[in-house]
Amino acid sequence: MNQEQYVIGKATLAKEASRKMAITDTVIKNKALIAMADALIEKKDIILDANSKDMENGKNKGLSNALLDRLLLDEKRIHSMAEGLRQVAGADDPIGETIKMWKRPNNLQIGQIRVPLGVIGIIYEARPNVTVDAAALCIKSGNAVILRGGSEAINSNTTISKIISAAAENAGLPQGCINFIETTDRDAVNIMMKLNGYIDVLIPRGGAGLINTVVKNATVPVIETGVGNCHIFVDTSADFDNAVDIVINSKTQRPAVCNAMETLLVHKDVAQEFLPKLAKKLNSIGVEMHGCHSTQNIIKNVKPAVEEDWSTEYLDLILAIKVVGSIDEALEHIYKYGTKHSECILTNNYLNSQRFLKEVDAAAVYVNASTRFTDGGEFGFGAEIGISTQKLHARGPMGLKELTTTKYIIYGEGQIRS
Amino acid sequence: MNQEQYVIGKATLAKEASRKMAITDTVIKNKALIAMADALIEKKDIILDANSKDMENGKNKGLSNALLDRLLLDEKRIHSMAEGLRQVAGADDPIGETIKMWKRPNNLQIGQIRVPLGVIGIIYEARPNVTVDAAALCIKSGNAVILRGGSEAINSNTTISKIISAAAENAGLPQGCINFIETTDRDAVNIMMKLNGYIDVLIPRGGAGLINTVVKNATVPVIETGVGNCHIFVDTSADFDNAVDIVINSKTQRPAVCNAMETLLVHKDVAQEFLPKLAKKLNSIGVEMHGCHSTQNIIKNVKPAVEEDWSTEYLDLILAIKVVGSIDEALEHIYKYGTKHSECILTNNYLNSQRFLKEVDAAAVYVNASTRFTDGGEFGFGAEIGISTQKLHARGPMGLKELTTTKYIIYGEGQIRS
Incomplete structure (x- = not known):
């Protein structure tokens, strides 16, 4: 299987899952988030093992101490990831909110309601905790997610994503709601950037180089994050x-x-x-x-x-x-x-x-x-998926609400347009 | 001067104008919109002359009757464009609205307020009334605009845009708030699509071909409009x-x-x-x-x-x-x-x-x-700039509010983060 087939396979799973995620009850989503937290703690030894491989590879590759520190996981950091999941479980579900509803002179009743974006792609760099944080926010907001982490953290991320997606599915979330791209091949990023029809929004998290690459090359909508002078x-x-x-x-x-x-x-x-x-x-x-x-x-x-x-x-x-x-x-x-x-x-x-x-x-x-x-x-938004520095859709710190869109629902009584 | 210099020249004017537009009073914006309406009526003969050239060229090129009808201007249609401007003048100004404001436990007072997007690019096809409608909505929402119309309507659009931008500037709006690309060279579109740092959002209005071209090639943020099965x-x-x-x-x-x-x-x-x-x-x-x-x-x-x-x-x-x-x-x-x-x-x-x-x-x-x-x-939004079929930023009919973004303003008393 080549890279393109592999990534499209993941995206197809995510797209199918996103339909079910959109109509999944809050209770199930919260149950899944807590199950994911429990699974991280329960399987912390496997995670620490995988992380020590990444740390060893990193040292051999001569990564800076700052980068190695970002990469490092220990018991405290795993507990903190689990705590983050529990906090997201406790946050209000943004989905289903009626933002406004009004009646037109012809008696059409029009409502604007909050719905998930669909499939969110996240491309990020060294820190393995992003795998957990991003998955949690995407799931709570009713989306499916495709994660692509940095090559330095490939072992940690692969292990973590397997643990949390299994826990999520066992707790009742649809298969394919959390997808991790288990390859360090850079082509995977290029393919993700052009997956119109599969990915509804792509959020790059990392340095200016990564963000510019995504902004310049993506054909799917992007939310630009992060550079701050x-x-x-x-x-x-x-x-x-x-x-x-x-x-x-x-x-x-x-x-x-x-x-x-x-x-x-x-x-x-x-x-x-x-x-x-x-x-x-x-x-x-x-x-x-x-x-x-x-x-x-x-x-x-x-x-x-x-x-x-x-x-x-x-x-x-x-x-x-x-x-x-x-x-x-x-x-x-x-x-x-x-x-x-x-x-x-x-x-x-x-x-x-x-x-x-x-x-x-x-x-x-x-x-x-x-x-x-x-x-x-x-700002009081609870968790954050990043800080948008663009003007479309979201500007500034992005919480759960920024991972949603809206749709209009119209209750009619047989009205036609004249 | 080559195409690139020409388009960047317009974009530079627009960017400078957008800074002033953002802090222009509602009264001045409304005065300008009414002056634009008056100017269209006053100079209707010049517009009809220009339009008859487009109609003649269109007939010679063998345009379909449907297309020729879209292209056609007559007194009634000019009055209707002027009426549209007056309606936008009468609409509420979305800029400056405080969407929400709250206090944090540390006494920081954080407000989210509505501000213009900056520079909006509109790429459209045959109908010359879009020149007026789009300019009106962009101006009322505090933005500068760069318009690129279809080649069939080049004479009508050039004439109309000169008339309305002169009227707007005479009424107190900054020079360069309305810009029209006076060339039928398709390179102009390619250049606009990549003007990151100048254009904050690009809105294509027209058929599926135009929209796909823009979505696939633009590096500036795009709002996709229109295709409806x-x-x-x-x-x-x-x-x-x-x-x-x-x-x-x-x-x-x-x-x-x-x-x-x-x-x-x-x-x-x-x-x-x-x-x-x-x-x-x-x-x-x-x-x-x-x-x-x-x-x-x-x-x-x-x-x-x-x-x-x-x-x-x-x-x-x-x-x-x-x-x-x-x-x-x-x-x-x-x-x-x-x-x-x-x-x-x-x-x-x-x-x-x-x-x-x-x-x-x-x-x-x-x-x-x-x-x-x-x-x-x-839906009751007043005028409309298009119907978004994407999920980011705006979904469904877009009115004045959809041509804005927000910023956070924070009133402090010396707070530092611990």
């Missing part, structure tokens, strides 16, 4: 102590994620006073600074920023700093270099706060809070 | 007189549109009684029937249906008819051949009506009403 603008009226805390939190609390800040913009009237306070803290944490001319004149230990710095998502303990003449210059900089993810103003000026909220075009626009809050959990 | 299932308990009316209305009231019915499914237990009643009416209107074996045995004047009939969107006075053994067989037929547009059951059986509404996966699912109601105007 996020800014904080420190206005003249900002509370400096608080501003230092927010900048440090946004940059250093978890630098490798998309909602971490990458460039700091500081109003020229307060740069002289604010930057030294901030630099002290940045230096103590070991954050490398790349600054504009003015920044270099005010604080030491700053590498000269080059044009490329303004558009780089470092995902690391590096911060670009630019002194700007006005809020207008800050807005222009964000317009030019931002990726429409998360942007923040620190200010006590009412008009400036409102202008920033109105004029910045991004998934999340903040006044006086850390950009790190752009997250499904922090 | 719609079914009506006549159940045993249907009211036959009413069923005849609904079938006739769905098939013949305007056969060339996507919400017209293409295949009739009739339950075997009532076929003998129902089909002759219906055939009488179909024959009197001159509808050609392609039927299955059973159909041919019951009524005369029926061509044998071949496999292809079940998947054909005739868009003409032709009807495929199949006798089915049960509601299950009807559901299977619709699943196999339907395009998820509009599907209908005629029944007086409660369980069957609920099952059909639940199990059929389509943009609009009807009980006891004509499929012709799948339309923005008939």
Whole structure:
């Protein structure tokens, strides 16, 4: 069997399963999610075995420590995956909600109701917990799912997906509701991207390279996730102590994620006073600074920023700093270099706060809070499948509701159109 | 200047304009829409002149009468375009709506607000009124628009777009808010499809060929519109007189549109009684029937249906008819051949009506009403930009709200993530 037949075989199973998933009761879906959690705990030794093969292969291939850490599973992480499944079981079922219903002058009663998307494809990289998280969210929202994980985690993912799909099917979900592509052949991704008629939406989760490949080549609808070149603008009226805390939190609390800040913009009237306070803290944490001319004149230990710095998502303990003449210059900089993810103003000026909220075009626009809050959990959505940085369908953190679509149902009494 | 420079030039103007459009007051947008309506009436002679050139070229090229009729403008049609603009001016502005706002335990106040998509590209075919309708909806929803019409209407469209964009700009809208691609070179379409970073969404309006080309080749997000292989299932308990009316209305009231019915499914237990009643009416209107074996045995004047009939969107006075053994067989037929547009059951059986509404996966699912109601105007949305047959972002008739996206705004008090 060649790659194409293999992937289409999985997709056919998923498509058939999606019809049944759409009309599966909430009770059964929740029972399945809990059975999946139990199965992970029960079979944790098999999972740890498979994971140790991936870890060994990874070490032999010379993967970085950061990547190896993402790949690693231990008892605690398996328990945390199971806990995630139980949380999704406890969340409200989005399917069947009547969003609105109204009557037309001719007495047609029209309702818009929430239904599953159908078959969701997820293409992701190293972390094996995505296999569980993504499957849980897709199932709870009444979809079937086709998962394609990174080659580094192939043993862990194959084992995990077998365990959870068997548990799901035993608990009453249709065969083929969870499908994992058990091959590291890159052709599988190319085939998935063109499976119109089988896959209703494809969600790439990972680095900019993966996301661009999918956006450029997919013919099935895609939800773009993740790239975040996020800014904080420190206005003249900002509370400096608080501003230092927010900048440090946004940059250093978890630098490798998309909602971490990458460039700091500081109003020229307060740069002289604010930057030294901030630099002290940045230096103590070991954050490398790349600054504009003015920044270099005010604080030491700053590498000269080059044009490329303004558009780089470092995902690391590096911060670009630019002194700007006005809020207008800050807005222009964000317009030019931002990726429409998360942007923040620190200010006590009412008009400036409102202008920033109105004029910045991004998934999340903040006044006086850390950009790190752009997250499904922090927004109160429960689990999250990713953060959409596109404008169609979903924008910002995506929870269960974003994995659904709607349909109109029309109750008639024999009406015809004149 | 080559095609690429030309199209990117237009797109750059549109992108700049979209920033200003997003923060333009409703009053100015409405003033502009009314000025556009006035300008169409005032300059109707210039438009009719341009249109007569298109009509002459069309006749010389041997366009069909149906196509020539779509292309034709007269005083009445120009007045109707102007009236459409006034109606959009009177509609509620979707921009700025707070969809929801909530407080998190840490006191972050998070709001989801409605904002424009940015730059919308519309690729369409013969009818010049789309130039006006699409521009109106895009502007009212705070977007800039790039229009690409069919080559047959190039003179009409160029003239109309110049008139309305001049009127819009004079009334205070930013330069470049309405852009028309004044070339019939097909490369322009290919370039538009790949303008990531300029065009936020591309909406093809027209036949299956155009839509497939855009879906397969675009790297910018697309909203797929239009193809409708719609079914009506006549159940045993249907009211036959009413069923005849609904079938006739769905098939013949305007056969060339996507919400017209293409295949009739009739339950075997009532076929003998129902089909002759219906055939009488179909024959009197001159509808050609392609039927299955059973159909041919019951009524005369029926061509044998071949496999292809079940998947054909005739868009003409032709009807495929199949006798089915049960509601299950009807559901299977619709699943196999339907395009998820509009599907209908005629029944007086409660369980069957609920099952059909639940199990059929389509943009609009009807009980006891004509499929012709799948339309923005008939649903009460005011004007319509098209009917989405995809599941992402918008499904079914798309009005002003479907031309928007959302952003999250977050009011903080210095919160950091722990």
